[in-house]
Amino acid sequence: MTALGDSVEIDDRTLLVLGQGLDVTHDQPDVANALVHRAGDTLVLVDTGATAAFRSALRDAADRLGPWSRALVLTTHGHPDHIANNDLADELGVPVEHYVPALDLDQMRDPTSYWVRSFQRITGLAPLPGSATDSSTDSSTGSANGSTPESTPAPALAADRVLSLFQPMRPFGATTRTFEERPLERVRIGSLRFSGWTFADGAVRVLRSQGHCAGHVIVHLRDCGVLHLSDEGNGACGAMADADQLKIQTALGAVAHLFQEGEAELLTDGHTFAVRRGAEAVTHLDGLLEQASLLQTAALELTRESRQVRPSTFLARFAEAIAALGVGGANPNAMFTAMMAVNQLRELGLRPESDAIDAYWSRPALRIHASGPAA
Template sequence: MLTTHGHVDHVGNNDLADELGVPAEHYVPAPDLDQMRDAVAYWVRSFERIAGVAPLPSPPAPTIRKVVSLFQPMRPFGATTRTYEERPLERIRIGSLRGTGWTFAEGAVRVLRRQGHTAGHVIVHLRDCGVLHLSDEGNGPCGAMVDTDHRSAEAVSYLDGLLEQATALQPAALGLTAQSGQVRPEAFTARYTERSAELGVGGANPLRELGLRPQSDEVDAPWSRPPLRNPA
């Protein structure tokens, strides 16, 4: 079961994957974990960003709590839930579209990172029947993502280089965080920089994108992957 993003109307019954009676796998995008754990806080922040631009209830929190309550019990996580980001990142090409993501069923199902609706939004390509499931990609304040002009050979070469860096760095980051349950940013950054130099590429610190979160507010607090517990 593939969750495209963390909004409440897409995740409330995710735990049903545990009740299918057959071996099941369930994946969710790591950048959306926080809103899946606390939908009210997520929507309050979202409404505050557009306050004064659109007619909204004031304060928004009571109305948001009522809307979120419509999706109770909220169970975005099941026993089999994992994040896509726990899998090695792959380069994916569909026609002129180039991107990164993950493949399932021997490549018959392709999950591409798009992030045009939420921070973790993905779209799903079903290769054999030629269907591209956009979910809510074009429905949101960010709109649909705009692709690079692939007609330009220079643009294609540049984009391919960026994708090579991304697909090289993400498995390297996974390797550095998978040895223990927690990692300190200072130690991780040193090892990650060293590994980046070995690969001849560069990139930002990806701890949050991998689904890890700091264990406290201290400057060099250790980061770890929080357990996927359903909201109360």
């Protein structure tokens, strides 16, 4: 049994500091795992998680790997469970560089709008945190900021409720820059070519993946053979509004190839609290790819029956398919299942017919003109 802030020793210069799962009902934020590594005289932190307790655990892990005379803080993406302690970079007492993905800056500056957008897609499909049907809502206020359910739309209440768990939220420090302010590099690892950036004389490779969300990166630590997927490995289907299923699957396939070539030896990620070695990592990655295919096949079968698909009906049967296939993922709950279902409908080419709650989805008509197919 692990606890928030426990660490797994990978080698004498690398620790995986463990986070925790999301439990909105009990006011528990999810906290992403973080990597702490020393590359020569450089301390490398990959993500900073959330909560004061996790911040303290990161400091302890960094001290354990000392001495170091400079620091590099890398943010894999802009979700609150990865960025709340980013200003820790200002407290390390050495020259420090901190980089975040440019495509995630908007959500880091204004996380409420980002989460409202995500929750708007599933309004009426699943209970939203902070709503009247959510048992974790304070009945005296309806939300963390005192708004009432009558005056605030459900997606805004849900965003407010979720983000209230991640306090204090300090995503930026004095040295924060975007990766994209550096020249983009062609990064060759074994037989594969990536685009991204290298640090510490090539010992740290930041590779663009952009599947789990718009700006997502993964990190390869050359000298210890660790490949950190962060949240690209969260499950077979991305849930967020800016998730890209093709990019998720492409990243998983590329990483599996790196393990098969011996260019990576240990797989870590943001939420499964495990270190997978060699063939075990390949099996895990292949399993995620197989699950993605099975889920899409199941979704296709569920949408063959009629031209129009009611999302609520599809969600109920899609959830049954998830259970039957044994498909897991980080923080499994009804809310994220609904987000996955909507993404799966869109992945199959369906689109909502209106903005109404639980409006029918259908495939756009292919207009055929008398002279032949439309251009």
